Each structure stands twice: as C-alpha cells, then as structure tokens.
Amino acid sequence: MKKKKKLTLIQKRAITGFLFILPWLIGFLWFYAKSIIMTTQFSLSELTVKPGGGYTLKFVGLENFRFAFRGHGTFKQILTTSVGDMLIDVPLITFFSLFMALLLNKKFKGRTLIRAIFFLPVILNSEAIRSAMEMSRSLLAGGVASASAELVEAAGSGGVSVEYYIQMFTNLGLPMGLIEYIMGAVSRISEIINASGVQIIIFIAALQSIPGSMYEVAKIEGATGYETFWKVTFPMVMPHIITVVVYTVVDSFVDSQVVNLAYETAFDQKNYGLSSTFSLVSTVVTCAILLVVCRFIQKRTFYYN
Template sequence: MAKKRLSQEHNNTEVKNESAALGKEQETAAEAVNAAEETQKDKAAAEVQKGEPTAEVQKEESATEGSGKEEKQDKAPKADDGSSKKKRTMGLAARRTMNGYLFILPWLVGFIVFYLRSLILTIQFSLSELTVGAVGGYTLEWKGLENFIYAFRVHAEFKQILTTSIADMLIDVPLITFFSLFMALLLNKKFPGRTLVRAIFFLPVILNADAITAAMDLARQMMAGGLSSTSAEVAESVSGVSIDYYIKLLGDLALPDVVLRYIVEAVNRISDIITASGVQIIIFIAALQSIPGSMYEVAKIEGATAYETFWKVTFPMVMPHIITNVVYTVVDSFADSDVVDLAYKTAFKLGNYGLSSAFSLISTVVTCLILVIVCRFIQKRTFYYN
C-alpha cells in the first residue's frame, strides 16, 4: 500500500508540473495499477493509451479496487478527464473485438485499397475508353457497353479463346479431381520410398514458372519423339500403331462420339493433368488421413469388401474436400489460361485498356459462374460428417 501511495503522490506532482501531458499521466496511472498487481487491468490501461475510438462506446464494467481508487484520486486535480476513465475500464469482450480488428487491420486496408478499389476501377475502365495522358495520368471517356459488344461481336480471337479455355477447364476438372483422389489412395498406404514418391508428385507445383513450363513442354515433346520427331513419325507409320489406330479401335467398340472424344482428349492431356494435380493430391491425402480408423474397423466387422468400404466410407468422407479441390483447380486453370495472356497483350502491347478490362471482367464473371454452379451441384450430393 505504501508503494501505491508513493506512486499516487508522484502522479499528483506530475499533474501539477505538466498539466498538459495527458499521456504521461496515464502512464503513471498504469504504473499504479501495476503496483496493485493487477495484470489484467494493466493491459486495459495499456490499451487505453492507444486510444482506440471503439473503446469510447464501451460502458463501465465492474470497476476493481485498483482502478476505482485511482479514479477518485484523479478526479480531484482534473474534472474534465471523464471520458478517459470510461475507456480504462472497458470490458474484456470489447478489448478482444478491438484486438481482432487490429490483427486484421493491415489486410483490411490492403483489401480496400487494392482489391475493392481496383475492382470498381476495372468496371469503370471496361465501360469507357482510357487515354493515357502525356504526364502519366489518364482520362476516361464514357462508352457504355461498347467494349463488351466489341469483345463478343467484333474481336477476332476473344470468343474462340474464351470458349477453348472453358472447354479445357471442363475437361480437366473432373479428370484432375478423380486422378488426384486415385493417386492419394495409392500414396496413402505405407510402402517403401513413400516420401520420395510424394516429393516427386509435388515437384510440378514447385517448378511452375512460365519459362520452366515452356521448356518442359518442349522437353516433353522431345522425350516423346526424340530430338528429330520425324523419325518417330516414320516409326509409327511402319509399325501401324499410332494414336489414330487406337481411336479407330475405340470407334469400333461403338462408343458414343462424345465419350470417345473425351477419352482421346484425356489421353492427350495426361501430362497436363498429372502436373496440375500436385496440390490436390496432398489435400486428398490429408483428407484420407483424417478419417477415423474406427470406421474402417466397423466396415471390416460388418464384412464389407474393399470396394464397398471405398464407396460407403472413404468416398463420403472425402466428399467435402472435393469442393475445395474443384475450386482450387478451376481458379488455377483460369489463372494460367490464354484469356489472361490476351488481356495482358491488349492492355500493354496494343494500349487498349478499356477492352482489356472488359476481357478480364468477362473471364472473371464466367469463372465465378462456373464455380457457383459446380459448387451447388457438388454440395447437394455432399455428405457432411459433422
């Protein structure tokens, strides 16, 4: 108690000496609380120093001895200090609210400044013609929907590129999803060299730079046909075995044309699919490991075969992660699509910023639309364990 009185005296003298130094006074007030060994209060006082606007709204909570006495003490020298007293005693919940906002503050500022503002600007750009000024600024001329009409009606490539990107994606997404689920099932079991194999499967995610991918594509072609691909063509025609031969073979099986084309496309894309499914495989492996073992025990006791166990236990349990994977795949495939290249070229090589914004917006809207439809479709069939 003696200690406390000392600090209070100190407080008084300080107020007399520098009545304007409000911040320092609060600091000493905080010290007084410290002396009373109230760590919680200490934090409150420390936060009051920051002076958050949200704090003012908070009502007084049950004031404790330390800060209560201090309040009385403070009232004597200064009467107009009432608002800071209320701050000092704000509740725990309010403090946590404030801290929550503090934690996300950097992101919130960034999101508003870069994303929200940019999105609005993009929409604005797409509806007008942008001319870059000599000094570096720009002027906008309202054009309405002209850019969009131009993109769909006049532009030679855009429609084609957009539809090819969507078609590619629609072919890839189910294949990648099922391929990665299949691979996850294979890799989930324990076998020698499992870590190495997992590392290899994740390699494409690591090596996804533009230059590397381009070189890899070229290398892949070379591996398939040798450096001089002409020799490979000759070899094919001699032995009579080529991709056409297999297509014919499948055609003889009287498969529907759509299915046939899908299979051929899938085979053509096998390397794309494998390289695009690194993250998805890892997500599925993690999902498989989170399935409780007791479920498999029950299935075994009930006499389920491996096939039944898969469809009745494993598949429903990984269902929720299929959505995660589909979203990831769709976003990923659109981020690398030709539409992006086209938008980039239109803006920075041809200088048509308005049209480029229109391209970007259209592709974004299409992506979001596909995501919503696909997610709805899967969600209806998804089983949630919890």
C-alpha cells in the same frame, strides 16, 4: 457490462466469428474491392495515359463490351475454347488426382521418395522455375515430356494401331464422343499429370484427416474395401473435391488464352479499357461456372456435422 449482458449467445458468436475474418475483410476491402471497382470503371470508359504519368477516363458506357462481343475478331472464340478446355480438364484432373492420392496414401517402402517426385510438378509449375525453364525450353523439346503429346502418332508407327482400338471400341457400341474424350485424355496424359500436383497434395491431406476410428468401425462391421471406399472415404473426401475443382478451374483459367489476351491488350496495346472488359467478362464467366459446379457438388456433399 450491461451492454454485454444484452447480447444473446448467437450474437456473441457472430461477433467472435466476425473478429476472426476481420483482418481478411480489411485487406479485401482495401486492395481487392478497390481493384474490382477500378476494373469495372475502366471497362466502362476509354483510358488515355497522360505523358507525365496518371491517366484520364472518358465514360463510354457499354462500348467496350459491344466491341468485345461484336467487333473483336477472336475474343468470343478464345473465350469459348478456354471454357471448353476447362470443362474437359476438370473432371479428368479431379479423378486422376484422387486416384493418385489414394495410391500414395497407403504405407509402402519408398513412399517419401515417390511423394517427393509427385510434389515436383508443384515446383516446376511455379513462376520462377517455369520462366527459367521456358528460357531453356529447347532442351526439353527432345525430352520425355514431348513424347507423350505425340503418343497417338507414335503408337501408330510403333506397330500398335490406335485406329484398330478405336474401331474395336466403336464396334462395342461405346459412344464416339466418349472414345474421343478418352483418347484426348490419353494423348494429353503428361499435361494432366503436371497439372495435378497441387490437387494430389490436397487430397492426401484430406485422406489423412479422416478419423481412423471410421475405418475401424467399417472393418468391424465387415465392410469390404469397395464398400469402405464408397461409404467412408468418398463422403469424407467430398468437401475437398469442391476445393480441388475450384483450384483446377481457376488454375486452368489463369493460364488460359483469355487472360493472356487481356494481359496483352493492356500492356502491349495499352488499351486498358478493353483489357478490363475482357478480364471482367472472363471473371464473371468463371464465377458462373464455379457457382453451378459447386452447387451441384455441394448438394451431394456430406459434412461431418
């Protein structure tokens, strides 16, 4: 009793909060911290698997890192392309999914059906179904999915000259980089749609958690739909934009060539040390990107409190 009385309210709150995260913390220290330490250890050593099971480690210092950046033929290139793809995809997917969530959030007939359809990419991109689909990939080759990937060529042959539009937009004085970005986005529209299933659902949930009273106030004050969006909806959705960005970055990273390269190096070439180096470098790079992006958004984020 005496001990409890000595605690201040802030300390009490801290202890309760700590209790809330305790299960996670135990799990993290037990499983993840161990794996991070092991990965770091592997990346600094040369690992040889013993024939009877188990392994021996030989400390080689930064040799693996030196090899990854100096000696390895493709690692640097793959890393930069993966990061580049990530940076291109993230804004596209974020805005696209926010836009779709806004459309889906309104009440209209057939909403359940449409929402179920928009949920399909989440299922289709999950492991078991994706691997099953890959097995029967040849079926999809003639399907709709591949059609849009060749949109540019197809449109050219179909009588609509894409060159003409590009010319028109350049004549309007739009920077060439922007046009290329948009053209790239249009030609990969099916990929973007299929990569934004999760994000759309997160945004729908975000939109639904906005108190209705806010919209009432906005209406009474005479705000137009445009103003309501920018002054109410957007700030309230802002915290979840961070979630979506984090998810998108990680999602594009998980499927990226860097991770594949690390996986192949570990399980095909049995070079665990180098594989750990690849994993570690790419994880650090991704974390750095997340840190910068999240800082940038967090500064502009409004939290209710």
